[in-house]
Amino acid sequence: MHELSLSNGMLEIIQKRAFEDGFDRVLAVRLEVGLLSCVERAALSFCFESVTRGTVAEGARLEILDVAGEAWCWDCEAVVPLARRGEACERCGGYRMKLRDGDNVRIKDLEVA
Amino acid sequence: MCTTCGCSSGEVDIEAAVASGHQHHPHGDHSHSHPHGDHHTHSHPLESRIVTVEQDLLARNDARAAVNRRGFEAHGLFVVNLVSSPGSGKTALLVRIADALRERTPICVIEGDQQTSNDVERIRAAGLPGIQINTGKGCHLDAHMVARAVESLAPEAGGVLFIENVGNLVCPAAFDLGEAHKVVIISTTEGEDKPLKYPDMFAASDLMLVNKVDLLPHLEFDVDRCIEYARRVNPEIQVLLVSATTGEGIGSWLEWILAGRERVAGSSRSWKGGVG
Numbered sequence: 282m283h284e285l286s287l288s289n290g291m292l293e294i295i296q297k298r299a300f301e302d303g304f305d306r307v308l309a310v311r312l313e314v315g316l317l318s319c320v321e322r323a324a325l326s327f328c329f330e331s332v333t334r335g336t337v338a339e340g341a342r343l344e345i346l347d348v349a350g351e352a353w354c355w356d357c358e359a360v361v362p363l364a365r366r367g368e369a370c371e372r373c374g375g376y377r378m379k380l381r382d383g384d385n386v387r388i389k390d391l392e393v394a
Numbered sequence: 395m396c397t398t399c400g401c402s403s404g405e406v407d408i409e410a411a412v413a414s415g416h417q418h419h420p421h422g423d424h425s426h427s428h429p430h431g432d433h434h435t436h437s438h439p440l441e442s443r444i445v446t447v448e449q450d451l452l453a454r455n456d457a458r459a460a461v462n463r464r465g466f467e468a469h470g471l472f473v474v475n476l477v478s479s480p481g482s483g484k485t486a487l488l489v490r491i492a493d494a495l496r497e498r499t500p501i502c503v504i505e506g507d508q509q510t511s512n513d514v515e516r517i518r519a520a521g522l523p524g525i526q527i528n529t530g531k532g533c534h535l536d537a538h539m540v541a542r543a544v545e546s547l548a549p550e551a552g553g554v555l556f557i558e559n560v561g562n563l564v565c566p567a568a569f570d571l572g573e574a575h576k577v578v579i580i581s582t583t584e585g586e587d588k589p590l591k592y593p594d595m596f597a598a599s600d601l602m603l604v605n606k607v608d609l610l611p612h613l614e615f616d617v618d619r620c621i622e623y624a625r626r627v628n629p630e631i632q633v634l635l636v637s638a639t640t641g642e643g644i645g646s647w648l649e650w651i652l653a654g655r656e657r658v659a660g661s662s663r664s665w666k667g668g669v670g
Contacts, residue, residue, distance in 0.1 A: 366593035
């Protein structure tokens, strides 16, 4: 359950930006979550709500945007979609792949007032 | 980021969300009069705007990990982050190599557990300096915890630092500590399909130790299949078969460590030479 760590990280980033950009209320947080990141969305939403109480982001909507997994396949020499780690390349059926995208969690932007 | 994964930020309580904004009063109870002259509406007159952030949630941990890594490299310190489920034999594998390794290089150990100092006591009994981090409710070590532990442990330059992470095959995968390598341990008393069930950890590791191979004759564990699964999620992962109990394969584990130490010490010497 590192979702609480991630939520605390999210709050830190938001508070820093609130100070720098001079806003005092966050209406929405748009968060890109890789489909291959080990993040449980319901837990993340719950933790986010919990850690933001009494802060600039209290009550903010957490909008989660999915980011699809993408890998480099050494045998195809091409970028291929990857739905899950440990799955075969959908082109060649091989496993010699290196993940390129889809395992990160990042704040894209904030809707603020 | 999280030092406590729940305890210090307190009370993960399960009460309903605090209502944001205002609520309408039940007008049956009392009346509240609006000065109708100023015509206020019950909508928030918020001029909202978008602030671009584009920042990874683990950025703070990753930045600290990068500082740790530069410090380790500058001191020629080879750092290994040991990860596994609880009970796979992380501490036993360290205790097993303590004597042989100590003759060749300075070693020390950071132990991560939610509670107790049992593991660091085992490490000290084996003659190695160690420090215990108790994470409380936390499920992983992070780069800041390791930085603080390294400060008090003061590992010798040119040696080896082992970080024994909290027994957990999920969360420690996401947290870079600044180590040279993550080493994942799976024991033969677990399922051979763990690399597929918990792929992130096997994807993040450079070496897989299959421990307790002395028990193979009594178990159903299929070593080849386990390796095949691990390479599905990480085609480059190296594999060593070991037994902390009988010592089987421990020689190759030692060699792997010493080779890594040589690489780091070598680059640190040339780096210092270049600067000096």
